[in-house]
Amino acid sequence: MALLGCIADDFTGASDLASMLVGSGMRAVQLIGVPAPDAPAPDADAVVVALKSRTAPAAEAVADSLAALHWLRGIGCRQFFFKYCSTFDSTDAGNIGPVADALIAALDCGFALACPAFPANGRRVFQGHLFVGDQLLHESGMQNHPLTPMRDANLVRVLSRQSEGSVGLVPWQTVAQGAVAIRRAMTALKEQGRRHAIIDAIADADLHAIGAAAATQALITGGSGVAMGLAENFRAQGVLAAQPDAGALPQVAGAAAVLAGSCSRATLAQIARAREQIPVLELDPLVLPDAEALAAQAAAWTAGRLGATPVLIAASATPERVAALQAKLGAAAAGALVERAMAIIARHLYAQGVRRLVVAGGETSGAVVAALGVRRLRIGAEIAPGVPWTLASGDGEPLLLALKSGNFGGIDFFADAFAALPGAA
Ligand code: ADP
Numbered sequence: 123m124a125l126l127g128c129i130a131d132d133f134t135g136a137s138d139l140a141s142m143l144v145g146s147g148m149r150a151v152q153l154i155g156v157p158a159p160d161a162p163a164p165d166a167d168a169v170v171v172a173l174k175s176r177t178a179p180a181a182e183a184v185a186d187s188l189a190a191l192h193w194l195r196g197i198g199c200r201q202f203f204f205k206y207c208s209t210f211d212s213t214d215a216g217n218i219g220p221v222a223d224a225l226i227a228a229l230d231c232g233f234a235l236a237c238p239a240f241p242a243n244g245r246r247v248f249q250g251h252l253f254v255g256d257q258l259l260h261e262s263g264m265q266n267h268p269l270t271p272m273r274d275a276n277l278v279r280v281l282s283r284q285s286e287g288s289v290g291l292v293p294w295q296t297v298a299q300g301a302v303a304i305r306r307a308m309t310a311l312k313e314q315g316r317r318h319a320i321i322d323a324i325a326d327a328d329l330h331a332i333g334a335a336a337a338t339q340a341l342i343t344g345g346s347g348v349a350m351g352l353a354e355n356f357r358a359q360g361v362l363a364a365q366p367d368a369g370a371l372p373q374v375a376g377a378a379a380v381l382a383g384s385c386s387r388a389t390l391a392q393i394a395r396a397r398e399q400i401p402v403l404e405l406d407p408l409v410l411p412d413a414e415a416l417a418a419q420a421a422a423w424t425a426g427r428l429g430a431t432p433v434l435i436a437a438s439a440t441p442e443r444v445a446a447l448q449a450k451l452g453a454a455a456a457g458a459l460v461e462r463a464m465a466i467i468a469r470h471l472y473a474q475g476v477r478r479l480v481v482a483g484g485e486t487s488g489a490v491v492a493a494l495g496v497r498r499l500r501i502g503a504e505i506a507p508g509v510p511w512t513l514a515s516g517d518g519e520p521l522l523l524a525l526k527s528g529n530f531g532g533i534d535f536f537a538d539a540f541a542a543l544p545g546a547a
Contacts, residue, residue, distance in 0.1 A: 127194030136172030180216035208345035219284025239323035240347035287317025304335035376477025378432035383486030384528030417466035465493035
């Protein structure tokens with residue numbers, strides 16, 4: 123039975139958290155969207171429901187999060203985690219505050235800690251202020267984010283503006299004294315009537331101490347970093363066995379392919395490297411601005427090429443060519459055209475027997491997952507930080523799927539991915 127029930131406010135954030143939990147020894151499954159009421163409980167220690175609630179209207183984010191919580195309670199989870207971005211992506215209208223308030227009310231727990239810190243990725247919280255690398259949040263570039271501009275690094279203030287409850291702080295001086303001191307500070311804040319507490323953390327040791335202090339908290343909110351200490355609580359309670367192979371996935375026979383829709387610098391470099399190693403088709407939506415025609419070109423090219431050696435199909439282009447297509451069609455229509463082409467190509471590859479698929483690009487991954495009718499992902503071992511192999515299941519036969527946010531992974535990511543598969547030599 124699942125122990126930890128998680129609600130993530132976006133898709134790649136959900137995978138990031140699930141990957142962290144697998145790394146700490148919990149078997150994890152990610153579900154796409156609020157599960158149907160009669161959806162079977164996954165065989166996992168942690169279940170992560172991936173929502174698209176980060177920038178949805180607050181009322182919708184709250185409703186989806188409560189529906190996810192209700193389902194997770196129904197399958198027996200005993201502790202809950204609300205995962206948001208380590209840069210606290212939100213606006214004064216929400217959605218971190220309203221969702222956390224609603225979860226606290228539904229769980230009748232009165233209080234939840236809030237800790238977005240993820241030192242390994244340069245996110246640290248000190249005296250309630252969030253730093254990205256050596257810069258305060260509002261000077262880190264996040265002040266210019268198109269949807270969730272972060273113009274205040276003081277998270278006590280930020281969360282106060284979003285919550286109907288009041289927000290306290292557990293400062294680093296307390297965190298450094300360890301789990302008992304943190305637990306006492308949280309109890310004192312709750313008794314003072316605080317509904318939330320921002321908790322400082324500048325190193326992994328702080329996150330482990332916070333995790334230990336949170337053993338009896340019904341709800342934890344934060345980035346994936348603060349989840350690193352939770353598995354240990356369940357082991358200490360005797361309800362989670364030691365599992366060195368929590369990320370083990372079955373072997374799946376079938377052809378291998380890569381679909382790239384990310385135009386990020388990292389992905390462009392990874393494609394350039396792959397060109398030296400495997401067959402690569404570069405689609406040009408500027409020359410052929412038609413999703414069906416692009417997909418037909420890909421289908422003709424892959425005929426006779428699919429097998430154990432992966433093929434790579436990329437729409438990815440340099441900033442100049444992306445700008446040219448956007449000027450021609452408009453930015454939204456340009457993105458939608460390429461995503462539609464990738465969705466059709468993914469369905470075709472699957473129909474042709476591809477069962478090992480790597481997708482580069484967050485939005486591109488969303489389009490592919492929807493096109494393939496994927497509803498759950500069993501999380502495997504990490505290929506690169508934040509990018510695990512997963513066993514995807516849904517409408518059809520299962521397949522191995524790796525979904526890479528554009529900028530993730532080293533230059534050899536595609537080769538690394540296939541070399542990391544179960545059964546790879
Ligand atoms: P990332 O994770 O790097 O942000 P995404 O897949 O989320 O990658 O976003 C990349 C966007 O760029 C997608 O909407 C994709 O359809 C679009 N795109 C891909 N290739 C091109 C291209 N050649 N011209 C214009 N847009 C493109």
